[in-house]
Amino acid sequence: MKNYKIAVLAGDGIGPEVMVQALKVLAVVSDKFGFNIQSTEALIGGAAIDATGVALPEQTLELCKSSDAILFGSVGGPKWTSLPPAQQPERASLLPLRKTFDLFCNLRPGQIYPAFAELSPLHPKISSQGMDILCVRELTGGIYFGEKGRTEDAAFDTQKYSVAEIERISRVAFEAATKRRNKVTSIDKANVLATSVLWREVVERVAKDYPQVQLEHMYIDNAAMQLIRAPQHFDVMLCDNLFGDILSDEIAAIAGSLGLLPSASLNGSKFGLYEPAGGTAPDIAGKGIANPIAQILSAALMLRYSFAEEAAARAIEQAVASTLEQGIVTRDINATSSYGTAEVGAAVIAAL
Amino acid sequence: MKNYKIAVLAGDGIGPEVMVQALKVLAVVSDKFGFNIQSTEALIGGAAIDATGVALPEQTLELCKSSDAILFGSVGGPKWTSLPPAQQPERASLLPLRKTFDLFCNLRPGQIYPAFAELSPLHPKISSQGMDILCVRELTGGIYFGEKGRTEDAAFDTQKYSVAEIERISRVAFEAATKRRNKVTSIDKANVLATSVLWREVVERVAKDYPQVQLEHMYIDNAAMQLIRAPQHFDVMLCDNLFGDILSDEIAAIAGSLGLLPSASLNGSKFGLYEPAGGTAPDIAGKGIANPIAQILSAALMLRYSFAEEAAARAIEQAVASTLEQGIVTRDINATSSYGTAEVGAAVIAAL
Numbered sequence: 238m239k240n241y242k243i244a245v246l247a248g249d250g251i252g253p254e255v256m257v258q259a260l261k262v263l264a265v266v267s268d269k270f271g272f273n274i275q276s277t278e279a280l281i282g283g284a285a286i287d288a289t290g291v292a293l294p295e296q297t298l299e300l301c302k303s304s305d306a307i308l309f310g311s312v313g314g315p316k317w318t319s320l321p322p323a324q325q326p327e328r329a330s331l332l333p334l335r336k337t338f339d340l341f342c343n344l345r346p347g348q349i350y351p352a353f354a355e356l357s358p359l360h361p362k363i364s365s366q367g368m369d370i371l372c373v374r375e376l377t378g379g380i381y382f383g384e385k386g387r388t389e390d391a392a393f394d395t396q397k398y399s400v401a402e403i404e405r406i407s408r409v410a411f412e413a414a415t416k417r418r419n420k421v422t423s424i425d426k427a428n429v430l431a432t433s434v435l436w437r438e439v440v441e442r443v444a445k446d447y448p449q450v451q452l453e454h455m456y457i458d459n460a461a462m463q464l465i466r467a468p469q470h471f472d473v474m475l476c477d478n479l480f481g482d483i484l485s486d487e488i489a490a491i492a493g494s495l496g497l498l499p500s501a502s503l504n505g506s507k508f509g510l511y512e513p514a515g516g517t518a519p520d521i522a523g524k525g526i527a528n529p530i531a532q533i534l535s536a537a538l539m540l541r542y543s544f545a546e547e548a549a550a551r552a553i554e555q556a557v558a559s560t561l562e563q564g565i566v567t568r569d570i571n572a573t574s575s576y577g578t579a580e581v582g583a584a585v586i587a588a589l
Numbered sequence: 590m591k592n593y594k595i596a597v598l599a600g601d602g603i604g605p606e607v608m609v610q611a612l613k614v615l616a617v618v619s620d621k622f623g624f625n626i627q628s629t630e631a632l633i634g635g636a637a638i639d640a641t642g643v644a645l646p647e648q649t650l651e652l653c654k655s656s657d658a659i660l661f662g663s664v665g666g667p668k669w670t671s672l673p674p675a676q677q678p679e680r681a682s683l684l685p686l687r688k689t690f691d692l693f694c695n696l697r698p699g700q701i702y703p704a705f706a707e708l709s710p711l712h713p714k715i716s717s718q719g720m721d722i723l724c725v726r727e728l729t730g731g732i733y734f735g736e737k738g739r740t741e742d743a744a745f746d747t748q749k750y751s752v753a754e755i756e757r758i759s760r761v762a763f764e765a766a767t768k769r770r771n772k773v774t775s776i777d778k779a780n781v782l783a784t785s786v787l788w789r790e791v792v793e794r795v796a797k798d799y800p801q802v803q804l805e806h807m808y809i810d811n812a813a814m815q816l817i818r819a820p821q822h823f824d825v826m827l828c829d830n831l832f833g834d835i836l837s838d839e840i841a842a843i844a845g846s847l848g849l850l851p852s853a854s855l856n857g858s859k860f861g862l863y864e865p866a867g868g869t870a871p872d873i874a875g876k877g878i879a880n881p882i883a884q885i886l887s888a889a890l891m892l893r894y895s896f897a898e899e900a901a902a903r904a905i906e907q908a909v910a911s912t913l914e915q916g917i918v919t920r921d922i923n924a925t926s927s928y929g930t931a932e933v934g935a936a937v938i939a940a941l
């Protein structure tokens with residue numbers, strides 16, 4: 238029987254309680270599809286700071302290195318906001334993980350579920366046409382990791398991109414587009430940034446290998462506007478690290494259902510990190526009402542991208558869809574709902 | 590009688606036709622309030638490229654230097670999109686003008702007019718609470734003007750900010766907040782950028798001089814999200830050059846009425862550049878149906894900030910409000926309207 242070792246980093250806030258549901262779903266689905274998931278938990282984020290002084294302890298990193306994938310919850314919360322920005326749980330755990338494992342590719346699907354179109358702040362204006370975007374974000378380059386500096390009087394950051402970095406993320410976007418609606422919108426600020434001019438050139442070169450895919454370039458400011466005016470315009474959005482950070486959150490806001498959106502961070506091998514798009518939601522942590530769907534769907538992405546267990550991934554996604562259709566949802570999706578985290582998790586398992 | 594010299598740079602697309610209406614309004618209002626506007630037109634943008642080969646001819650720059658303010662239309666269009674990004678009309682005219690005149694402060698009000706709340710893509714979800722944001726954007730620093738470079742294999746841009754640059758734009762934001770709802774949301778990415786850490790420090794120092802103003806810091810990705818979830822949360826948004834570029838367009842999209850939004854670019858002296866937030870709208874150029882309101886309101890901002898003619902500025906703003914209330918609007922505001930550019934302009938004048 239195939240055996241997959243995963244590092245489970247549940248983190249803070251609602252992280253642990255939604256993770257419980259994802260692990261239950263994984264247990265059932267692995268039974269059903271004949272593979273084994275060997276999961277080991279470790280400290281990360283605020284919980285790790287409290288216990289060890291650092292957000293990403295050496296032991297956690299070692300566990301990740303000896304695992305086939307990382308299932309990540311979410312990190313951070315009011316308890317740690319007074320720390321200097323660079324030491325805050327989210328940043329101090331995610332950035333080193335991305336860099337250590339060269340997770341250059343972040344995939345964030347953003348869609349409006351027809352059954353929950355009214356969740357979108359843009360409802361009813363776009364409900365008829367909907368939105369179904371895949372945001373492909375470069376995750377290990379750009380201004381995040383360029384040289385930085387500080388004097389008494391000034392500070393600087395450097396945004397740097399190499400041809401190779403742009404090329405590999407572009408290929409992911411074009412490949413993804415061929416399995417979707419054959420359209421890539423590449424985001425840049427080529428009228429201002431030298432890196433964007435290079436970005437455009439490389440993207441155009443890669444596009445030649447995908448003649449069936451339509452490529453358009455859009456300035457970041459215009460994209461921030463068009464997402465709101467006509468989200469149905471977009472299929473795959475290809476972004477650098479910073480622009481992808483901004484637009485993927487804008488897309489999530491438009492979808493209106495952060496609790497339903499998973500994400501995958503990949504490095505071209507089978508290894509990957511999977512996490513919900515939303516945060517730790519400290520206001521509802523521990524109450525048993527957090528939405529476990531994004532975490533469950535993140536587990537499905539892990540089965541697909543890291544373990545090539547496509548059938549099992551689909552089974553989870555279909556079980557989630559059927560759970561949603563039955564109206565078994567937490568309060569973030571339907572304010573009058575009386576279902577909690579555990580009930581939604583159980584409903585997904587029942588639908589498997 | 591006071592005499593104000595203005596450089597009129599109408600530009601491309603709908604620029605010239607909406608400018609005609611703004612100049613008519615200025616003529617009437619100056620008569621009424623007892624000052625004189627001496628306006629001289631000059632080439633800019635695509636029209637200037639066609640006539641002289643460059644987007645900002647020396648002669649135009651000289652005119653601006655000998656003027657008290659610039660009333661700017663809009664520039665660019667499909668005819669020039671095949672030019673290299675750095676030579677495109679918008680960039681090649683606006684960036685040098687900003688730098689030459691040290692226009693470090695860009696003010697973009699973003700509001701939903703109660704009478705036209707249904708224009709917002711977020712209607713009806715936010716119509717009851719509305720949105721009334723002033724975006725204060727740093728305009729002469731940051732990644733726009735830092736060192737850039739390019740090799741065969743890579744490219745880089747540098748984002749740099751000095752304490753002095755951050756301080757002067759912060760003061761503008763806090764001053765503005767005292768005349769509004771006493772709240773400043775400062776946007777940064779302090780968990781990643783060294784410039785943002787400095788930005789935060791300086792903003793906090795400036796905030797001490799304005800104890801009545803509430804200051805909050807928000808990461809750019811979260812701001813892109815919260816603008817859509819709860820635009821009524823914001824009063825003054827204080828942004829660096831790049832983040833302000835992105836968020837001001839997002840705000841405009843949420844307002845849903847680009848044709849109504851003016852902007853001002855200032856340098857701390859009386860000099861300023863005033864332009865509509867929208868573009869050249871090449872699809873409707875020359876048809877006499879473009880919305881002149883944003884250009885007219887830009888002229889009002891000019892009277893306020895460059896000439897301290899507050900009463901005249903208010904008179905224009907009130908005349909615009911009354912025109913809108915009467916339903917005398919172009920088709921971008923009401924698709925079934927039969928009013929054109931000239932009729933809306935005439936209605937504003939009649940309401941003066």
Ligand SMILES: CC(C)[C@H](C(=O)O)[C@@H](O)C(=O)O
Nearest residue numbers: 327328331332482780781810
């Ligand atoms: C925590 C932060 C550094 C991170 C980022 O900016 O990449 C987060 O916003 C994200 O998108 O995962």
Ligand SMILES: CC(C)[C@H](C(=O)O)[C@@H](O)C(=O)O
Nearest residue numbers: 428429458679680683684834
């Ligand atoms: C044309 C471009 C350089 C400019 C900018 O990015 O500042 C424009 O988008 C704006 O906001 O005025």
